[in-house]
Amino acid sequence: MSLEKVYNYIDAHEKAFIEDLVRLVKQPSVSAKGEGITECAKLVEGMMREAGLLTKVLSGKKGNPVVYGEVKSKNSSKTLLFYNHYDVQPPEPLEKWKYEPFSGKVVDGKVYGRGVTDNKGNLVSRLKAVQAFLEAVGDMPVNVKFFVDGEEEIGSPNLEPIVKEHKRLLSADAAIWEFGGTDRRGRPQLYLGLKGVLSVELKAKGALKDVHSANAPLIPHPAWRLVWALNTLKDKDEKILIEGFYEKVQPPSKEEVECLKRIPFEEEELKKELSLKQFLKGVSGFEALKALLFQPTCTINGLLSGYTGEGSKTVLPHEAMVKMDFRLVPNQKPDEIFEKLVLHLKKCGFDDLEIIRHGSTEPVKTSISDPFVGLVAKTAEKVYGERAVIYPISAGSGPMHLFRNLLGYPVVSAGCGHPEANTHAPNENLKVEGFIEGTKFIATLLNDFAQ
Ligand SMILES: [Zn+2]
Structure with missing residues (x-):
């Protein structure tokens, strides 16, 4: 035409x-x-x-x-x-x-x-x-x-x-x-x-209500429970510790690697904008771009518990919660990752946590x-x-x-x-x-x- x-x-x-x-x-x-x-x-x-x-x-x-x-x-x-x-x-x-x-x-x-x-x-x-x-x-x-x-x-x-x-x-x-x-x-x-995404929320419960922190030797602390649970999900080297999490992850193909090499990645601008000396684990250039596009993640979106206002308050909160998302790459499935997360927390002794599943999409x-x-x-x-x-x-x-x-x-x-x-x-x-x-x-x- x-x-x-x-x-x-x-x-x-x-x-x-x-x-x-x-x-x-x-x-x-x-x-x-x-x-x-x-x-x-x-x-x-x-x-x-x-x-x-x-x-x-x-x-x-x-x-x-x-x-x-x-x-x-x-x-x-x-x-x-x-x-x-x-x-x-x-x-x-x-x-x-x-x-x-x-x-x-x-x-x-x-x-x-x-x-x-x-x-x-x-x-x-x-x-x-x-x-x-x-x-x-x-x-x-x-x-x-x-x-x-x-x-x-x-x-x-x-x-x-x-x-x-x-x-x-x-x-x-x-x-x-x-x-x-x-x-x-x-x-x-x-x-x-x-990429796909899976959003979840974890909730820890302690006593029926907030109590004086003098009671700490006796009363279970939900925020600590949550911190310990989170500790089992990812280590300091950024490795996600949920069993089988990486099982289905596909590394980039030869053709995809060639594509990545041609992508202009403005990393200095990004670092400057965010006032960062370096990216996680010091990656840069091709490796940084590869991580950005081909690496699945486990991210804390928000953490909430107890008193966070001005000054101090000697309180022992009765609940704690965290919102998180997992960015998924082909061929990870949100349903399978959620199941693995539940199983992992159970295995690590955190079956007292409430696990709420929010939205998800597949990679x-x-x-x-x-x-x-x-x-x-x-x-x-x-x-x-x-x-x-x-x-x-x-x-x-x-x-x-x-x-x-x-x-x-x-x-x-x-x-x-x-x-x-x-x-x-x-x-x-x-x-x-x-x-x-x-x-x-x-x-x-x-x-x-x-x-
Ligand atoms: Zn939009």
Whole structure:
């Protein structure tokens, strides 16, 4: 199909596209607080219809609605699915924002607002690529489906039953995941997978109530119990001690190692930003990047017990709790790791602890040798004029496994973000230029995917 017409359409409609993006950013949609969710889902559905898609709302027994959209090609039987999400992170701390978080203010070629990059900009750029084909050419090069999650920022806890129920509706030949962008040198970044995550909470209980610490020789201390239990989980060399924890961990393949070597890792900037002399165990360069992407972790997210206020208080608390997460790598399974954790604590004599399981997602990746990866990389190079930087996996997590493993097609993440986008932080922003180039990239990809 003629990409020239599509590109011209995109250039001619830049202002209108940005106005639509601003409209979406202005609608709060904070899943953590349930703020503006219904309104935002409606707005997304309306914008899909305006772009020329047929829409449907998919709801499960609980949780926020998924907005689904599709448009068929007259000439192709191939289907590309886009996974995006309309929910955003909470905007706090509010005082750190230069402009109101839901203002969608455009300043110096950037749109500011919570969710403008993560993930509303990517969603709108993809919708606009579809609109450009339909308006400028009158047809799509391939069939397109959109799956727009409403709970990504809280771990998509209700997504699995929805995906399972709509397996046929969600069938496709490949999918483009929600995020990505260009690095400081303008090179497009592609991500082929995500780490998994398992969140748990451990609770230790002592006496019925807090008591005077003079009673310490007699009264069991829950905070000490918890500290001793935590001590059995990981040693000072960062090794996780749960039996069988590393059993299924796959080291990077030869091809993945080659990929890692080409990834620019700005470690000095990161150390400076965090005021660190060195990373854990003194790793740097390739070894640091390998650890970041291929190493599973056991992290204390928060610890709570007793008196932590000003001055001192001689008290013996009656309870203690810790929240932790395990980042998992292929082929570790959250269910198995949870079982191993429970067994480990029991074996070490901590069966008095209450173990609460919170959310989890599985680690997942698409192989570098998958033809779809090659296609996306080639298209990215053509559009951006730079060889794509391929991350075999990302250190983050998400529900990608439902699409890659359950529905069974290759998934690559690529988007229109930039390194100073401040996602999840104050002053989140998206460059207008990157947004327009990203829209052209998606249009080109749709065209190339037909071939
Ligand atoms: Zn996010």
